[in-house]
Amino acid sequence: MARISLERLAHAYRPGGPYALQPMDLVWAQGGAYALLGPSGCGKTTLLNIISGLIHPSEGRVRFDDRDVTTLPTEARNIAQVFQFPVVYDTMTVRQNFAFPLKNRGVPEPEITRRVAEIAELLDMVAVLDRPARNLTADAKQKISLGRGLVRSDVAAILFDEPLTVIDPHLKWELRGKLKALHRRIDVTMIYVTHDQTEALTFADQVVVMNAGEVVQVGTPDELFSRPEHVFVGHFIGSPGMNFLPCEVAGRLAWVDGHAVPLGADYGTTAGRLELGIRPEFASLARAGAGVPVSVRRIEDLGRVRLARCMLAGNPFVATVPDGVVPDGDAASVLLPPAHLHLYADSRRVVPLEPAREAA
Amino acid sequence: MQRPRNDRAWFLVLPVVGIVAFSALIPLMTVVNYSVQDTFGNNQFFWNGIGWYKELLDPTTDLGGRFFDALWRNLLFSFLALVIEVPLGIAVALAMPRSGWKVSATLVLMAMPLLIPWNVVGTIWQVFARPDIGMFGAAVNRLGVPYNYTQDPLSAWVTIVLMDVWHWTSLVALLAYAGLRSIPDAYYQAARIDGAKGFSIFRNIQLPKMKRVLLIAVLLRFMDSFMIYTEPFVVTGGGPGNSTTFISIDLVKTALGQFDLGKAAALSIVYNLIILAICWVFYTVMTRADARENG
Secondary structure: OOOEEEEEEEEEOOOOOOEEEEEEEEEEOOOOEEEEEOOOOOOHHHHHHHHHOOOOOOEEEEEEOOEEOOOOOHHHOOEEEEOOOOOOOOOOEHHHHHHHHHHHOOOOHHHHHHHHHHHHHHOOOHHHOOOEHHHOOHHHHHHHHHHHHHOOOOOOEEEEEOOOOOOOHHHHHHHHHHHHHHHHHOOOEEEEEEOOHHHHHHHOOEEEEEEOOEEEEEEOHHHHHHOOOEHHHHHHOOOOOOEEEEOEEEOOEEEEOOEEEEOOOOOOOOOOOEEEEEOOOOOEEEOOOOOEEEEEEEEEEOOOOEEEEEEEOOEEEEEEOOOOOOOOOOEEEEEOOHHHOEEEEOOEEOOOOOOOOOOO | OOOOOOHHHHHHHHHHHHHHHHHHHHHHHHHHHHHOEEEOOOOOEEEOOOHHHHHHOOOOOHHHHHHHHHHHHHHHHHHHHHHHHHHHHHHHHHHOOOOOHHHHHHHHHHHHHHHOOHHHHHHHHHHHOOOOOOHHHHHHHHOOOOOOOOOOHHHHHHHHHHHHHHHHHHHHHHHHHHHHHOOOHHHHHHHHHOOOOHHHHHHHHHHHHHHHHHHHHHHHHHHHHHOOOHHHHHHOOOOOOOOOOOHHHHHHHHHHHOOOHHHHHHHHHHHHHHHHHHHHHHHHHHHHHHHHHHO
16 A cells, blocks of 8 residues: 655666656555556556566656655565466466465465455456466456455555456456456555557546656546647547647737637747647538638548548648538538647647636 | 279379388388297298297396396486486576577587587597596596496496486476576566565476476487487497496397397387387377366
8 A cells, every 4th residue: 555656767778878768757646546558669668667676767766655665676565567468377276376475475374365265256256266277268367467466465556567468359348347346446556557548548547648758648538638738648649639730829819821710818929839739529620611721531430420531731630520511522611619729839738828718 | 974083193102102111111021020030040030920029028038138127227227317307407497598698608508419429429428437548537536436337337327327418418408498488577577576486486487387398308308318329339338247238239239249130120129119108108198288288
């Protein structure tokens, strides 16, 4: 049971070499469900291994509550980890697998029996307790890995390293739901590494988005969607990703290819390479002349919504096609509601001088 | 309408039949033929039925006595080879480096004894272990331990077993190393998280993951050591006395030394059947283990 804090943490695999992890400060509250989300090679597994103690960071500190664990080995931290591929002890039964971490720590036999029974109950594995672990399916094996972490009463956090990679698609939902339910029942911090936004957004209360060794945003799924702090988050979260348009800004107006677009707030004078961002869900297609002109390339009917793939001043742009709107030829326009427009300078979101007014 | 039948296509298998006949079938049948006959030379043969087999399997006769003595020696030798080489090979594999240039260097060094022909290995050890001029033999004698493989059976056995261990432990080590390398890092990490240490990691992770390659190693080393011939023939010639006379050596003595073709043929067939039987047992055990694993 602990709060995990990372202070000025950074890691380079070679001394003086490039950072695999850029310097960061993060606090993970006790009992939270967190996801580390990012593309392959963004450093999320490195960060996870630093927390579990398999890698020692080259800079900064890791604290569990107030205890500095930066240099402690894995076995001295109260951490459990579930790996990408199921790790079970082949020669043991499920019961022996669950009991193994307790045996190694010298827990008395009656206590082991009690904990194992409790965890088997929690994971729905009572029926297979005496089966050899090697004969079970991949999802059952992942549950065994998880169970070996849960039996320990001292566990501060459970780390998941893309645990659903080898699970059949129809079981993924089930196992993810199970994890979520488990998190509600037991008070333990869970940190879940994934490159799949659906997994991250459905599992976590707080999502940490990483790119190229850097934490680009920490927020609730809703925040990541409605207010991406970084162009990368806009692209990475949401399907399709956010639209970005190069622009110039003067106070409450943005100029995109000579067309004035009213913004919801005053940005004053902003330096840097400026881009206007809006989610396809909020940009709607309209007849030519109603808004910023676009040329429609094709309409995708996704059943629930229709999306228009357009070109806007030489940039690809995706907009929602409202019911009743029938594009007439290529020429159309898009409406950009000011409340959902965000301004980015050098890829980072610009905070307006005054807060945006409610939706126009 | 019925197609015209043409059986001439059968001629296409003639080359295979010919090769198999000359490489396996005819020699084997010749041996079977010899094993039921007796000869006094001059290509004169007399029918003897299963007489040689009866004699061979009866320990009270000269032939049977020699056969059973040699059989026990073979079994003891294979047992010693396995008991020493398998644990030693595993220990060596565990100590081998896992990354960097040292891996290739170690692999080359380990493979060296495997590349030396059997009779050369025999010659090397015959000289190396000589009590007068051999480095090993002379050194042991200087230390005050009486050692002479031409006169003392124990010395002869020590020499032959040591030679086999030197020659073949690397094979077991290389196989075990391959098995160890195939274990993903996650297993070691999980073991650390679960608080497992040293021997527990070996027993619960490394050994189970090496099981298959070790079965192959045991099979290979058993068959090979059971068929041993060249090295003891070169080093001790089966002596002193008959103390290192293995079945193969006795077989050659009977066939080429005494020209007892009938006895030698019967011995060959029984020797062959023993190896076949043991291979079958190994094969069954391995496939059973596989089936259990996947079932």
